[in-house]
Amino acid sequence: DDELRRTLAAAFEMVGEVVESGPSALVRANLAAIAGASLELAHATSAEVDVRAHGFHALTSLCEAKSKLLQRDDALVQRLVQLGAAAVGELDEDEDEDVDADVPAAAAGGEEEDERESVRSLGCALLDTLGCALPAKAYLHHVDAVLHALAARPDEASWRSACTVLAMVVEGCAERLAERK
Numbered sequence: 001d002d003e004l005r006r007t008l009a010a011a012f013e014m015v016g017e018v019v020e021s022g023p024s025a026l027v028r029a030n031l032a033a034i035a036g037a038s039l040e041l042a043h044a045t046s047a048e049v050d051v052r053a054h055g056f057h058a059l060t061s062l063c064e065a066k067s068k069l070l071q072r073d074d075a076l077v078q079r080l081v082q083l084g085a086a087a088v089g090e091l092d093e094d095e096d097e098d099v100d101a102d103v104p105a106a107a108a109g110g111e112e113e114d115e116r117e118s119v120r121s122l123g124c125a126l127l128d129t130l131g132c133a134l135p136a137k138a139y140l141h142h143v144d145a146v147l148h149a150l151a152a153r154p155d156e157a158s159w160r161s162a163c164t165v166l167a168m169v170v171e172g173c174a175e176r177l178a179e180r181k
Contacts, residue, residue: 005050005051008051008054009054012038012041012054012055012057012058015034015037015038015058016057016058016061018030018034019034019058019061019062019065019066020061020064020065021065024066024069027062027066027069028069031069031073031076034058034062035059035062035073035076035079037055037058038054038055038056038058038059038062039055039059039079039080039083040055041054041055041058042055042056042059042083042087042122043055043083043086045090049117049118049119049122050117052119052122053117053122056087056122056123056125056126057122059080059083059126060125060126060129063080063126063129063130063133063134064129064132064133067133067134070133070134070138071134071135071138074138077130077134077138077139077142078142080126080130080139081127081130081139081142081143081146082142082146083123083126084123084124084126084127084130084165084168085123085127085146085150085161085165086123087119087120087122087123087124087126088120088123088124088127088161088164088165088168089120089150089157089158089160089161089164090119090120090123120164124164124168127165127168127169127172128168128169128171128172128175129172130169130172131168131169131170131171131172131173131175131176132172132175132176133172136173139169140169143165143166143169146162146165147162147165147166150162150165
């Protein structure tokens with residue numbers, strides 16, 4: 001299992017390097033494979049968070065480094081928004097639905113949060129990066145669809161997810177506007 005984790009980490013590290021510094025033609029030619037494998041890994045709810053993080057990091061790198069290429073693939077942008085929204089709604093293993101998502105574990109009376117990333121933080125980072133890297137017209141219609149779907153559900157977790165998605169996208173847009181000035 002540790003050998004598989006090391007191999008997976010090395011493979012996705014190479015994917016990240018190709019995405020960040022590889023020629024656009026190489027990434028364009030392999031976009032479906034890179035995005036597909038990364039999305040599949042990030043969606044794998046049966047996998048541990050540190051394993052899923054490789055997929056999230058590859059997708060975040062893709063958004064940052066190849067945003068113009070990403071803008072041309074509306075279906076992929078939709079899948080990225082849906083992944084981010086699903087991730088911010090996931091509860092950590094040691095968290096129950098009664099604990100407010102915005103209260104750190106130490107403030108809630110629990111032990112301090114360990115250094116590993118949560119799926120929620122990975123989803124937030126992905127949504128924030130989309131907001132920073134892409135123009136609003138490239139993804140806001142997908143965010144709107146996700147927000148409507150989440151708001152239509154009666155449970156508190158869906159409402160909390162909708163608020164988090166909206167906050168992350170607004171933060172990303174604000175960062176993009178600040179960079180223009």
